[in-house]
Amino acid sequence: MSVFNYHNGIGNASAYMVSGRPYASGSITVPALTPGVSLKVALPSVSRWITIINNSARDTRVGFSKFGVEGTNYFVVKGGGITPFTLEVKTSELHFITNTNHTHTIDIVAGLTSISSDETNQNFSGSTGVG
DSSP: OOOOOOOTTOOHHHHHHOHHHHHHHHEEEEEOOOOTTTTEEESSSOOOOEEEEEEEESSEESSSHHHHHHEEETEEEOOSSSOOEEOOOOOSSSHHHHSSSSSSEHHHEEEOOOOOOOGGTGTTTSTTTTT
């Protein structure tokens, strides 16, 4: 008799086909542009989608690893809080730093899967495009 041991993992499409479990965190203080100082936001499980709202007039760097956001593997969410930035990406953490010498705040809203954060293998750190 064979035994099927189902494991809801990172490559399981069904985990992404259903609505995400809600996650929200507001008024997160992003550190000023300082070498070696960035903010890590760890999610309780792997995301299905993430929305970032920049509440400042200043831009915010966003990356998927400390090395990425402090190096060259990041993207910028424009300031102003007018247009939320949404990604459909499977990740377990985000890293933030401002583009200036001033701190400011962001909000994060996400839809989470039932997949453990351990499945992302240190959030793909060291991968091309992640840093």
